[in-house]
Structures are given as C-alpha cells and as structure tokens.
Amino acid sequence: MRNIVFCAAVGLTLATGALAEGKTHYVAIHVNENDPKVMNMALNNAANVDKYYGSQGDDVVIEVVAYGPGLNMLIPGKSPVGDRISAMSLELENLSFAACGNTHRKMSEKAGEEIALMEEAAIVPSGVVRLIELQEQGYAYVRP
Template identity: 75%
Template sequence: MKYLFLAAALALSTASGAWAEGKTHYVAVHVDENDPQVMNMALNNVANVTKHYESIGDTVMVEVVAYGPGLNMYIPGKSPVADRISAMSLEMENLSFAACGNTKAAMSKKAGHEIELMAEATVVPSGVVRLIELQEQGYAYVRP
C-alpha cells in the first residue's frame, strides 16, 4: 500500500511538472483584405492570443499570412499598420509575417517595378499554400 501511494505521488508530480512547463500552441492568421480594420483586428488577435497563453504559462507561435489585397499590410507607405508590425516584431519573438510571392509578383508587374515589402515580412511562394502547410503542421487557422 505504501508503494502504491509513492507511485501515485510520483505520477502526480510528474504530470504536474509537465503542466508547469506549459504547452506550445500554433496559430496562423490569414489577412486577404486591404482594410485597416481587418489588419488591426488581426494584430489585436495576435496580441490577445499571446497575452492569454503567456498568462497561463504556455507559449504560442503565430504567423500572419497576407496575400491578395491584404499584402498592402506589408508595403511601406501603404500599410496602415506598419508601425504596429515593426513594434510587435521587436517585442514578440513568437511572431512572424509571411507575404505571398504570387501576389507580390502580380503587384510588381502591374506597377511596372519591384514592390518593396517591410523587412519584417518573409516572402513565401504562395500565401494559400503557406496556410495549407501551416494547417498540416497543426496550426490553428484564424481569419479576423
């Protein structure tokens, strides 16, 4: 009986130790509209999700994926959220920004010159494909 109690106590301490380490969550946030409200809501979602998980001892990895008209989110001089992206990128190690290469190429062709993106954005071949890949890797999908 004494050994059963010790085994149960050891199992409980091991389980609570795992809880103390916290869990890592993964979230993909989709932006495909050139709408300041949508862009700000996406960044609010990022901030709120991060704050929530940190408050319970967990971590969260977040990737914001922009394509189509949403790519304006990453274009200096056009982005209504450029300052927020720069600040959040510096403050939040858990956050990354993906820009659709297909959209960037189409915008560049239409403009007649290469469209520059904010340094915080990483170009991926396709925004849609990136969202698929993230979901296949277990990321939760959020579209504000």
C-alpha cells in the same frame, strides 16, 4: 513500504511537473483585404492570443499570412499598420509575417519595379498554399 510511498511521491511530482510546463499553440491569421480595420483586427487577434496563452503559462506561435489586397499590410509607405507591425515584431518573438510571392510578383510587374516589403515579412511562394500547409501542421486558422 517506505520505498513504494517514496516512488509514488516522486512519480506524482514528475507527472505534475510535466503538466505544469504548459503547451504550445499554433495560430495562422489570414489577411486578404486592403482594409485598415481588418489589418488592425488581425494584429489585435495576435496580441490577444499571445496575452491569453502567456497568462495561462502556455506558448503560442503566430503567423500572419497576407496575400491579394492584404499584401498592402506589408508594404512600407502603404501599410496603415506598418508602425504597429514593427513594434509588435520587437515585442513578440513568436510572431511572424508571411507575404504571398504570387501577389508580390504580380504587384511588382504591374508597378514595373520590385515592390519593397517590410523587413518583418518573409516571402512564401503562395499565401493560400502557406495557409494550407500551416493548417496541415496543426495551426488553428483565424480570419478576422
């Protein structure tokens, strides 16, 4: 009888420990407007989601996907939130930025030279396709 109680206690401890480890959440944030309010709202969403899930003992992976006029968010000297992106990228290891390759190519062609992007940005072939892929991988979709 003692062995049964001990085994049950160990099983309960293991099950409780597994539940206490937390969960990982995945969030894709969509920015396609050249509007400082929208860009700041997207960054506020990222910060608030990180803070909330952190307080719950959970992890969160956040990717901001910018395309169309929203790509200005990731262009040094043009971005109204560039300093904030740099600071948040240092603070939040779980935050990444995807820049639409289609938009980047078109902007560069129009400018007659390669448009530089912030070092925090990674170019993806298509912003829309990236959002689709992230949702297919189980990411929650947020559009501020």
